Amino acid sequence: MHELFLISHCSDEDVPKATKLLQGFCEMAPVSIINRRLIWEAPQVPKQRGLDPQFLMRQPQHRLPLWKALQDSLTRQAYYVNLVYGVSRDQFASVATDVRNEEGREREQLSLDDMPGSLYWVDWPDPKSSRPVNSRNAASMDNERGLCSLMRSMGYKLNKEIIEEGFRFIHGNVIIHIHRYFDTPSTVQEVVKATFSTALPSYESLIPFDSENKWIVKAQVDVLNANDQDHVQKGIDELLSVRDAFDGYFDFPVLERRMLDTRVRT
Amino acid sequence: MGSMPADFPISLQPWPSKNNDSASTLPTFFQRIYVERGGLRNITEESLRKEIADEEAAAAAGKDDGDVEEEPLKEEPDRLKELMTARADMLDHVHLAHHEALLALDAVSLLLTKDLPNQAITTTNPQIRDIVPMGSLGADKLSASRYTEAQKLDNKRVAKGWKIQSLNNAVDSILASATRLENEIAKETKYWEQILDVSDAGWSLCRLPNEKHTLGVRFGFAESAPAFKNRSLAAFRRNPDGTIYLDQGLASTEPHALRVRIRTLSEETGSSTLPLPLSDDAPIESIVLQARNTIFATELWQELNRESRLLGSYGVRSYDDTVMCPLTAHKKMVLDLVPLAESYLPTAQPDDNLAEGISLSLHLFLSAAHRRKHRSRTQIPPAISNQKQNAEPYSLLRPLITRMNHQSAITSTHRLFKPLCAALASAKVTPEATYDIETTPPPAALVNSISITEATILALTDRLESIVTFKVTEKTSVIVKLRTATQQVCNTTHTIILSPESPLNITCKAPRPLDQWSKVEEYVLYATSCALASSFSQPLGHEEAGTWEPTISADALRRIDADETAGRGMQLSFQADLNKGIAKLRVRWEHSSQSSYGADSSNGKRFGKGEGEYEWRSSGDEPRSADWEDGEGEVVRSLQEVVEGVGRS
Numbered sequence: 001m002h003e004l005f006l007i008s009h010c011s012d013e014d015v016p017k018a019t020k021l022l023q024g025f026c027e028m029a030p031v032s033i034i035n036r037r038l039i040w041e042a043p044q045v046p047k048q049r050g051l052d053p054q055f056l057m058r059q060p061q062h063r064l065p066l067w068k069a070l071q072d073s074l075t076r077q078a079y080y081v082n083l084v085y086g087v088s089r090d091q092f093a094s095v096a097t098d099v100r101n102e103e104g105r106e107r108e109q110l111s112l113d114d115m116p117g118s119l120y121w122v123d124w125p126d127p128k129s130s131r132p133v134n135s136r137n138a139a140s141m142d143n144e145r146g147l148c149s150l151m152r153s154m155g156y157k158l159n160k161e162i163i164e165e166g167f168r169f170i171h172g173n174v175i176i177h178i179h180r181y182f183d184t185p186s187t188v189q190e191v192v193k194a195t196f197s198t199a200l201p202s203y204e205s206l207i208p209f210d211s212e213n214k215w216i217v218k219a220q221v222d223v224l225n226a227n228d229q230d231h232v233q234k235g236i237d238e239l240l241s242v243r244d245a246f247d248g249y250f251d252f253p254v255l256e257r258r259m260l261d262t263r264v265r266t
Numbered sequence: 267m268g269s270m271p272a273d274f275p276i277s278l279q280p281w282p283s284k285n286n287d288s289a290s291t292l293p294t295f296f297q298r299i300y301v302e303r304g305g306l307r308n309i310t311e312e313s314l315r316k317e318i319a320d321e322e323a324a325a326a327a328g329k330d331d332g333d334v335e336e337e338p339l340k341e342e343p344d345r346l347k348e349l350m351t352a353r354a355d356m357l358d359h360v361h362l363a364h365h366e367a368l369l370a371l372d373a374v375s376l377l378l379t380k381d382l383p384n385q386a387i388t389t390t391n392p393q394i395r396d397i398v399p400m401g402s403l404g405a406d407k408l409s410a411s412r413y414t415e416a417q418k419l420d421n422k423r424v425a426k427g428w429k430i431q432s433l434n435n436a437v438d439s440i441l442a443s444a445t446r447l448e449n450e451i452a453k454e455t456k457y458w459e460q461i462l463d464v465s466d467a468g469w470s471l472c473r474l475p476n477e478k479h480t481l482g483v484r485f486g487f488a489e490s491a492p493a494f495k496n497r498s499l500a501a502f503r504r505n506p507d508g509t510i511y512l513d514q515g516l517a518s519t520e521p522h523a524l525r526v527r528i529r530t531l532s533e534e535t536g537s538s539t540l541p542l543p544l545s546d547d548a549p550i551e552s553i554v555l556q557a558r559n560t561i562f563a564t565e566l567w568q569e570l571n572r573e574s575r576l577l578g579s580y581g582v583r584s585y586d587d588t589v590m591c592p593l594t595a596h597k598k599m600v601l602d603l604v605p606l607a608e609s610y611l612p613t614a615q616p617d618d619n620l621a622e623g624i625s626l627s628l629h630l631f632l633s634a635a636h637r638r639k640h641r642s643r644t645q646i647p648p649a650i651s652n653q654k655q656n657a658e659p660y661s662l663l664r665p666l667i668t669r670m671n672h673q674s675a676i677t678s679t680h681r682l683f684k685p686l687c688a689a690l691a692s693a694k695v696t697p698e699a700t701y702d703i704e705t706t707p708p709p710a711a712l713v714n715s716i717s718i719t720e721a722t723i724l725a726l727t728d729r730l731e732s733i734v735t736f737k738v739t740e741k742t743s744v745i746v747k748l749r750t751a752t753q754q755v756c757n758t759t760h761t762i763i764l765s766p767e768s769p770l771n772i773t774c775k776a777p778r779p780l781d782q783w784s785k786v787e788e789y790v791l792y793a794t795s796c797a798l799a800s801s802f803s804q805p806l807g808h809e810e811a812g813t814w815e816p817t818i819s820a821d822a823l824r825r826i827d828a829d830e831t832a833g834r835g836m837q838l839s840f841q842a843d844l845n846k847g848i849a850k851l852r853v854r855w856e857h858s859s860q861s862s863y864g865a866d867s868s869n870g871k872r873f874g875k876g877e878g879e880y881e882w883r884s885s886g887d888e889p890r891s892a893d894w895e896d897g898e899g900e901v902v903r904s905l906q907e908v909v910e911g912v913g914r915s
Contacts (some may be wrong), residue, residue, distance in 0.1 A: 028643070170643065189534035222648075223649055224649040231651065
């Protein structure tokens, strides 16, 4: 799958107005999203192991081509891979209870392996071409369980966890996200690395990723086959119509490849 | 020549000509000819004359064309010239006036220098002061002023009159502009009041994208088809009297509504109510509401037409301006889009409620379809690929057809089982045969993910399931599952299940899911007779003399009598029947020969000795029995009695 996208940013105080504009533009109410993103780092070995064949055999027939394409990319190079789990606001612990302090009350510590999640991998962007948008190879395998074990079987290491919070809008084929990112406290990070537990820290303990509290606006269109020029052009046209509609409000420049490099530096 | 002085100028040049036109001197002439014509060789008098004639002709022709073009061009410079000359004139006049005024000033100040030297000197021109000595002019009254008092008074009055007139004019113009301003304010206030009324009623106002200074209202639906979305914005424009009217642009403003009529055997028996059209001076928010209802009805009509093309197999027919859909065996509904007219006077008809209900539900289904479209549009779209997204028409008639089918299935259920149970009751079958209908609610997983209104609609029109449990005998229950769903086929599927301990599982197995009620009826009647037969027979392998044994026909039993010669016995057959709403239960016994085990006896009514039949019937009131052997009016015997008495007489 190929992802065509444009990225901009928005300051914190402009976010309510931005969401109202997007609401009117897309004619829908914003869908509130909170995700846990676990960033896994590939081992720095000369030959990558790739996906576990046992896992591949268990996949349904219609998903196999997508997994195989992913397998090709992951065996070639060491990448950073994201595992995304959707959570809701009330799953965050309240300030009073701490993740580790569970005396007197046994809360079931589920492993993330039991929860459905998505595996999200993106390649580093295509070189600068005549296309007025950024584009890159991507794979997004939704609704899968046992992803943490899969990563471990490939020799990947959990690097860090970030919390992504924001809104999603849909306009035709274009998905528009407006998100901000948080770091979890380091104590919690250690626990998650060890046990892949589903417990979350309190919402208030999250540390904003960006000191200026900026939100990232991303408009993306997915195209199944990058070689089909008609589809790619259709995607580009839709993205550009979004860009032009918000001209003067959001600035969507074409970004440098190096800024979005997802390969592990050796 | 000695007489000429030495410095006498002599010139051999010709006298200089008066017209110093360098163009016409001979050397320049020759030069020009050489340059233009390349020499004198080709020039003759005739050619020159011809050239002149041609030029004149061309000039005359060109002037006519050039005149028209040049005139406007000339007009421009003329106007400019006019302006400049006028300006120059004006300046001249002003200068002249200034000059005259200065002269007058000088004259008067000179005069005044005699009497008021100090003040006068300041106003005199310094040049005059130098030329003319001060105080050199004097003035004196010669005679009395010719202005008499009356004239002076007159002048004063005339001056006053002029002043009053001009003041009046000023006042009038101010009053006129004040009244105009007041009118404008009143109109503006009315305009904004009406706009506020519309906004308070909940309509969303916005600027027109084409004319940014005009307000408009969005009365359409966000999820309608693009053709209708384009028509859903109307502008508010002001009438001369200040009221606003709705300008829908190119769309027609005639209000329409969907009318549902019920026809029973080609006679109209019901019609839905239509609203009356609004008059022109109705409040603007009701006009907006009428426009919205019209666009909704128009879209509903279009979607109904689209869907009716797919439903031919259910009897739905679409004509130019009507759609017909059968409801029951005798009733059908006729849909059409009618303009609202004042002369519509409804008369009460028996099926009005049905028509009204159908009209309301069609509107609800369109809203539900819009909701579904919104939900699918706001989900994450799949990656762009060759997979085509087929735009299915909305299901508007299908839910109705589904519900009708299910309801008719349930009615058929009642029509079958009620008389049947009554007949069984009259035969005093113990335990009493009963039937029971239970409706299953829709699956929770489906209902939880959508809103309550959508869930209600879904529960009433889709995935309808009813379970009918018919208890015939102690061991035998027949369960009929009626399932009707909107997806794919709207007809009812009937699944029959027998209770596990029933002997019918061997003798009279339940068929695969059936699609027609008549087949279900057939099976149920047969199963009833088989169940009754099995209740009187011994199980296989336990044959004793003198008891009833099962035969190959599940609804017939035979008895080998111990004292009879081998091969002769009695055959007892049971039959349940339903005809025109009356259920009949018949028991027939006759002698059977060995060669005819379980063969169904002929329909001849002639019975030999020891043979006969007994029948129980259900009817609306009490069960009657038709007794072939005894006279009328006898006490009804129970099935048990009849069977036990078989062969004894």
